[in-house]
Amino acid sequence: MTKRQLKLGLVTTGVGGPGDSNRWLDPEIPVDASVNIDWYIDIVRQAEAAKFDLVFIVDSQFITADSPPHYLNRLEPLTLLSALAVATSHIGLVGTLTTSYNDPYNLARRLASLDLISKGRAGWNVVTTGDAGTAGNYGRDEHYDYATRYGRAFEYLDVVRGLWRSYEDGALVRDRDTGVFLDKTKLHALNHKGEHFSVVGPLNIQRSPQGEPVIFQAGDSEQGRDLGAKVADAIFTHAKTIEQGQAFYADLKDRAARHGRDPDALVILPGFTITIGDTDEDAREIQRAHRRADQSFDQALGEFGRAFGWHDFRQYDLDAPFPAAALDHAKTSFFTQAKRITEIAVARGFSLRDTIEFVRDQHTGPFVGSAETVAAEIARWFEGRAFDGINVHAGHPSQFRRFTQEVVPLLQRRGLFRTQYEDTTLRGNLGLPGPALSA
Numbered sequence: 001m002t003k004r005q006l007k008l009g010l011v012t013t014g015v016g017g018p019g020d021s022n023r024w025l026d027p028e029i030p031v032d033a034s035v036n037i038d039w040y041i042d043i044v045r046q047a048e049a050a051k052f053d054l055v056f057i058v059d060s061q062f063i064t065a066d067s068p069p070h071y072l073n074r075l076e077p078l079t080l081l082s083a084l085a086v087a088t089s090h091i092g093l094v095g096t097l098t099t100s101y102n103d104p105y106n107l108a109r110r111l112a113s114l115d116l117i118s119k120g121r122a123g124w125n126v127v128t129t130g131d132a133g134t135a136g137n138y139g140r141d142e143h144y145d146y147a148t149r150y151g152r153a154f155e156y157l158d159v160v161r162g163l164w165r166s167y168e169d170g171a172l173v174r175d176r177d178t179g180v181f182l183d184k185t186k187l188h189a190l191n192h193k194g195e196h197f198s199v200v201g202p203l204n205i206q207r208s209p210q211g212e213p214v215i216f217q218a219g220d221s222e223q224g225r226d227l228g229a230k231v232a233d234a235i236f237t238h239a240k241t242i243e244q245g246q247a248f249y250a251d252l253k254d255r256a257a258r259h260g261r262d263p264d265a266l267v268i269l270p271g272f273t274i275t276i277g278d279t280d281e282d283a284r285e286i287q288r289a290h291r292r293a294d295q296s297f298d299q300a301l302g303e304f305g306r307a308f309g310w311h312d313f314r315q316y317d318l319d320a321p322f323p324a325a326a327l328d329h330a331k332t333s334f335f336t337q338a339k340r341i342t343e344i345a346v347a348r349g350f351s352l353r354d355t356i357e358f359v360r361d362q363h364t365g366p367f368v369g370s371a372e373t374v375a376a377e378i379a380r381w382f383e384g385r386a387f388d389g390i391n392v393h394a395g396h397p398s399q400f401r402r403f404t405q406e407v408v409p410l411l412q413r414r415g416l417f418r419t420q421y422e423d424t425t426l427r428g429n430l431g432l433p434g435p436a437l438s439a
């Protein structure tokens, strides 16, 4: 039996995502990084040279003036990943696409195209959209409620996977001698009629070398966890402590087993900002400096409303008890996150100011130290089954360089991480079984 191997992903939020309003002031980051294809190619090639499994592109489709800089002006994921596909050869290409504001036929087709362009490296981060304001960009007065969001998502996955199985392998004969292009017995219509979708099929594109794109999932609610455990190949999440990571890991693997799945075929990948210094104290100083520089309190206050449907928290007294009634505004938004924050604020008697500071602290990850310390901590979490791998937030370019050049070799020396890609497909590199050939 081969030793369990750590998986590594790269998360890029160019000029700065949540918590990083001022990251673009770093002279190493082009001020247009989030729309600059040359910058993306450069950083993704760095990750590929370090043998990373994948790059993960986050997305949403609603902005306000308080949105993080990367969100204000960024490339659409599938367009971006198609360009990255021809500039790289092995790294997996995972894009966030919502089941709430896309039609399944169109999305199945676009992802299958990326899968063929990349020769089997496409992945789909299935989200249901947390930014409720997106509704207004798609002709709806209100975002779907949770039950509908996840009801659609479950059915959506069935439809998309069904469409991806329209052609059996070998259906496209393309034999010039016999003049046979298609074996008609191996092309299947879908004829799906469900509660939310009605799709006839078949899809007009064949399968890729990895069978079909790898499914990632990132919802944290009960419904989100169930969706992930039932249909996903891999889960994106967050973890602040090893205990939290272990609890989430055990819960998701347990849910997968209850759905009759092999728990090892579900890869758990929390995301972290990692801070590396020459010594542990140096790293802590870098982390403190980044925390001070990357976002002011006022910027954090503006951004804080996002989980609560972009509710304006500037209207409240900062030093009065946290306004718990604001949770009402999160009902169709990032409710799980908003509820957790509200519960903590109430339980600990936080003011709004305390709560903002608490959330700012959440952005500082648990991996801080010299390269040796960070590698040892990653090994401890991995071996303690707090994760199967991690998504490394690229953050400041000098830090990402230190991770690839100093921490990755230490993980390789420990026998935890590959020195060569095992496969040319994302599914193969993640060690995932191939999908069934027919629905």
Ligand SMILES: Cc1cc2nc3c(=O)[nH]c(=O)nc-3n(C[C@H](O)[C@H](O)[C@H](O)COP(=O)(O)O)c2cc1C
Pocket (backbone or CB within 6 Å): 057, 058, 059, 060, 096, 126, 127, 128, 129, 130, 131, 218, 219, 220, 221, 222, 223, 224, 225, 236, 237, 238, 271, 333, 334, 335, 336, 337
């Ligand atoms: C690690 C992680 C990454 C996520 N990335 C995105 C994203 O890029 N776009 C998005 O709309 N939602 C994203 N989400 C949000 C979820 O998909 C979901 O919509 C949100 O968490 C609210 O649903 P929930 O209450 O089921 O978690 C992410 C969540 C997590 C935990």
